[in-house]
Amino acid sequence: VSEILNDLSLSSKRGVAWLIDPDEFDFEKLEEEFFWQASRAELDLIFIGGSQGLTSGVDELIFALQQKLPSIPKVIFPGSELQISDQADALLFLSLLSGRNPEYLIGQQVKAVEKLRSSELEILSTAYLLVNNGDICSVHRKSETFPLLNQDIDQIVNTALAGKYLGMCHFYLDAGSGSDSTVSPEVIKAVKSAVNRPLIIGGGLDSLEKVQRCFDADADLIVIGNQAQKNPDFLIEVLDYKRFYNAALHIDE
Ligand code: 1GP
Incomplete structure (x- = not known):
């Protein structure tokens, strides 16, 4: 999985991950056709987890x-150490750097180690930052931390760079599931050029326009959760758009 992320980061290609919240997911609702389309349209990764x-x-x-x-590689995006499963291929080993709650900076991580020591999961050290326009989201409620504001670009870049200096290799800027605002293109550009590492963007991406803004700003991988849950066809539309976008980049090169 790290290779996939590095490949996206080093090339100008964009990727798409489908986030499934196991607390809300109903397998029965999805038709065979959806899985066929997701495979055809080259879904990059599946994230599993919920705040x-x-x-x-x-x-x-x-x-x-x-x-x-x-x-398609399955990656755990854990809302807590309870969601770790060694049936997956990899785990985003997150530290919520935008907040100051020790439980989500290091507490949950230490609790997870006992399970991880005996598993073969690929562990992806990931700086996780909640960034939006001040919307309240479930990560905010659960972690009792506030998001960084899109307008505070320097603070966001410095926080991401602190993660890089601590040795973190992947960066996830999340506006929060179902958030009204998204991570702004200015923030995405600034963080990408500062960290120069795989950059994952998610939260509130519910239209192709918002997806395009992330792609144009140099996001390597975008995450679609809520909107795919509401309307699975939206995920297929995003995947088709990504293929079109990547093909156009290829022609330009
Ligand atoms: C949230 O980044 C993810 O943690 C995805 O957000 O559910 O709004 O797509 P959405």
């Missing part, structure tokens, strides 16, 4: 996804 971090059914979910989309 509530409640469920214990992650193993079963990954098993079912493995039947439908065997070739």
Whole structure:
């Protein structure tokens, strides 16, 4: 998975991840056609996790996804250490650097180690920053931390760079699931050029215009959660758009 992310970062290609919240996902609702389309349209990664971090059914979910989309890497995006499953390919080992709650900076991570020591999961050290226009989201409520504001670009860049200096290799700027605002293109550009590492952007991406703004700003991988849950066809539209976007970049090169 790290290779996939590095490849996206080093090339000008853009990637798309589908985020599934196991607390809300209903497998039965999706038709065979959706899985066929997702595979055809080259979904890059599947993220599994949710900010509530409640469920214990992650193993079963990954098993079912493995039947439908065997070739797409499954990555745990843990809402808590309860959501770690060694059935996945990799784990985003996140530290919530935008906040100052020790439980989400290092507490949950230490609790996770016992499970991780005996697993073969690829561990992706990831600086995780909540960034939006001040919207309240579930990560904010659960972590009892406030997001950084899009307008505070220097503070966001400095926080991301602190993560880089601490040795983190991947960067995830998240506006929060279902957020009204998104991470701004100015923030994406500034962080990408400062860290020069794989940059993941998510939260509130519910239209192709918003996706395009992220791609244009140099996001390597965008994450679609809520809107795919509401309307699975939207994910396919985003994937088709990504292929078109990458093909156009290729022609320009
Ligand atoms: C949230 O980045 C993800 O953690 C995805 O957000 O559910 O709004 O797509 P959405």
